[in-house]
Amino acid sequence: MRVLLLAHSFNSLTQRLFVELRERGHEVFVELDIADSVTEEAVALARPDVLVAPFLKRRIPAAVWQRLPCLVVHPGPAGDRGPAALDWALLEGRTRWGVTVLQADGEYDAGPVWAEQAFEIAPGATKSAVYRHALADAALRAVLQALQAIERDEKPRQVVPEPLRGPVPADQRRIDWSRDDAATVLCRVRSADGAPGAKAWLAGRALRLFDVHPATPHAQDADTPPGQWMARRGPAVRVRCADGAVWIGAVREDEGDGAAPTAGLKLPPTMALPEAAALPEWPQSLWTDEGTAPLDWDELRYEEFGPPGARVGWLAFDVHNGALGERASARLLAAWREACSRDTQVLVLAGGADQFCNGIHLHEIEAAARRANDSAADASMRSIEAIDDLALALIDTTDRLVVSTLRGNAGAGGCFLALAADEVWSLPGVVLNPHYRNMGNLHGSEYWTFLLPRRIGLDASASLMRGRLPMGAAEALRRGLVDAVLADEAALRAQAAALAADAALPQRIAAKAARRAADEARRPLAEYRADELAAMRRNFYGFDPSYHVARHHFVHRKPHAWTPRHLATHRR
Template sequence: MTSALRVLLLCHSFNSLTQRLYVELRALGHTLSVELDIAERVTEDAIELFQPQLVIAPFLKRRIPESVWSRLPCLVVHPGPPGDRGPSALDWAVLDERADWGVTVLQANAEFDAGPIWDHDLVAMRPASKGSLYRREVAEAAVQAVLRAVARLAEGGAIAPVAAAATAQTWRPSMPQSARCISWQRDDTARVLAKLRSADGQPGVADNLFGHACHLSDGHAASAALLVTLPPGAPGELLARRDGALLRRTVDGAVWIGQARAASACGEGKPFKLPAALAFAAEAQRLPELPASLERPDDEWGELRYRESGPPGARLGCLSFDFHNGAMSTGQCEQLLAALREVKRRDTQVLMLLGGDDFFSNGIHLNCIEAAAYRTGDSAADESWRNINAMDDVALELIMTTDRLTVAVLRGNAGAGGAFLALAADEVWAHRGVVLNAHYKNMGNLYGSEYWTYLLPRRLGSDDARALMQRRLPLGATEAKRIGLIDRCVDAETGAKAADFESGAIANGLALALSHNLAQRIAAKHQARAADEACRPLAAYRQDELSRMHRNFYGFDPSYHVARYHFVHKLPQAWTPRHLAVHRERGTAA
């Protein structure tokens, strides 16, 4: 007989995997609370207050204290197969270009990653960054392994692992920069990409650009067609710029470097990650710009891409915008707006917005906003204002597309303004593994814009819309479909089957373009928009939202600016937010 458990999620941060586990376990009826791993005493307090039956640690950077793991079962999610041990497991797997890897759910004990095994799963690797693999293949395997382990416990089975600790164990230490160091005179493109991908997100590859020390990440191979157009040069030479990235020659080709973390990018402040061409703005301006056309071969890298298919009179257009980590700067919003206007001139009946491979969108670009604080004559408040207005312009363009049907296809997670940008489409489709954070308040109590006060109530009603915004918690695609926030949830796995979801969505989009009642649906959409405008103009929604955002950016309360600074510089949390640590909100065990 299955019973609900009291589960404490103990984590370094409430990251994507932790959020996915949160929504999956909650959907199964388990009672959940979250505690950030701030200090041993804080964790012990959480145990006393919540009285959990199980602790799950999806993302930790240190051991669980003995006072906790000796008292109740504590399951640690390790991104490696049984027997693999160490803090950089996935980094090493990517650097070694492993064809397959694994995830192990093990019980915490006195040794690091060496406890009894509760479950494990295989992970088929692909040539991608560590972050992308973690968010997709690794997360899916981890979720399935954790859910199986929890199910055995919930069904009244023995509180015991399925296997003893692996007998053959390999300890690999934290990966040093020497292991990732790029030799531009010796490493071929594949090796350069493996090193960049192994350091994706954090810590980056220690290197230099324009004579300045920095850390690099987000690498993409230059296409063969582009290579033949480049003049001869030496490996390591910087050649061009595109979409915020810098093109750098290798011994057998070239790579686009998308992100850099450099002290020179932010004056005397602490270095943080930025688009490489922005981190070295003055130097990058001396390089030629090589823009990519919207319609181009698959191997030609660029942030925006457009494809079209279907017979005349039933055409489907697909516009993707693969912005790094889903963040959309002012310039990226302006480019997306221009692309949207361009593709709307095409004779299509359905327009799909595909977002990016790993994220649909996460709204305004907080790192680029932080960079404005260090520019002479600029400010973070001014850049925030420009960025939110640019986001609003994109949302408005989509809302006002009344001559065809629009569909937002969430191949990855969406958060804050990015979630509401998706709602600007007529329909929203997602796969089961997608997590939405349809709220703003976690970023310093932001009010939010992107016409959410128009878009959300028309889907949920005023009361439920208000409740969702106040809830401040992640929402799985399955629940989002149940409450009417999105229109379709496809029961497809993330990772290896992500391409199947995309191809299936395109097939459904073509079917929509061929549907017998398409003209009537478009006419009804046009009439509904006109009626809504007569009731209350979109300009009024925007003015009201932005008046509140103006106070967030320029008012006396610095909460937004403090929260943004902490986010950009990845400062550790001093406490667990009360909407996550419900045991502290109650003050006593429930």
């Protein structure tokens, strides 16, 4: 079928449908929802059999839905209506929810239903994680079911719609530290993760909270008043609730009179709140022996499994939104070096369960533009150098095999950080964006000019970087960017254990070391890095401001003025 995807932005769900529908042989076009006249023009140019709307903030124009089947993907069960269905589900503690594909008509979310799919909400999941994983899986199943029904010339079923439910009022998610226990704080923030955040007072400022995690009990909790912070760890601060405490990993202050210079940016509290940087740090070991009590929350976690001589080291880094700032890159590099001191045969860089990595932290770079004696260009270069150091450490780990596991999506520098491993394994629903140009024509670094051609060749690398399109795990496997697509995390761990126990592993490690030495003799990695960074300096400091404009628009969620031509192929 010819399918036109109409969306407010090319977000994670839209990308997932884009790659999966193309994988199944459909011809897919994308148009961003700019204006009614633009949508009508897109329909005339693309001549679709069906329009699918995965993510909209406006109604589809009547001139379109009256002449063409228009399928709206609603993140709620049949009959549910409103723009914040998933927010309400998490806020109310639902453990099972649904996705509906309905036909657009004159009523908001009230058209006849083509398909419905249920899914489970994992305990402790954030709205963003549910949206990218369980909901996206269900939405894909529902859209495919709806398209098959249309192909068979079936009719949608009528459902009595429920009353329209609007956005969650801010006061229903506002945190009252003196009354709300940790479970309430976690629930409210998780239901607002991504956007808009849960409102709370902290350090005398009105903030929106994100990336909140449970904290294990500590003796100091009893001596700390609710709403007071106690310590920092990594990017986060520990704050006392009515009972116990939570770790807060990201905050945003609304812009307005009296706001801090970094208002409007989602940042680690230790960067957004100067007082937080002065808090005492509560460090903890990177790992514990098997069978011991679990550690308190940290963005880094290391574990080992397997018998002596066939040990696997598993290093997970769960950075918010997959963004690696300077501090996070340096901290992950230190953890990698510590893991390399352990006696393991396979070392896994696991990324986060939600997202693997999306490269540099654009909000932190935007904040640098507002600081005295700093600039976005300088911060961009420091961030690139920091993630380059991390990629180099992976490449230079030649005494064991290194595996990257993509449990969540990866983009830009995060894709090439994964490729620094010897093998890359992915879960089925992962979407990769292995290119940089969508962020203002960035050249990119992370040794991609070395890593990508050695996997897929020069011509294929050039084509991939020009294409600027996302790809699913199946396509990445075919094109050589990943080496295996496995069913779930249990399968990833089993594969790692089998690799560590492989009798041929010593020969593979020796061959790897020899190849690294030969590659270095042919052309040192330092030369690849120097050439990449020279191009990046032109992006950051040169006369073309495209990167800085694109970064600013991304950070502040500025709506698109047109659909990029690599997506709107019907407009070429």
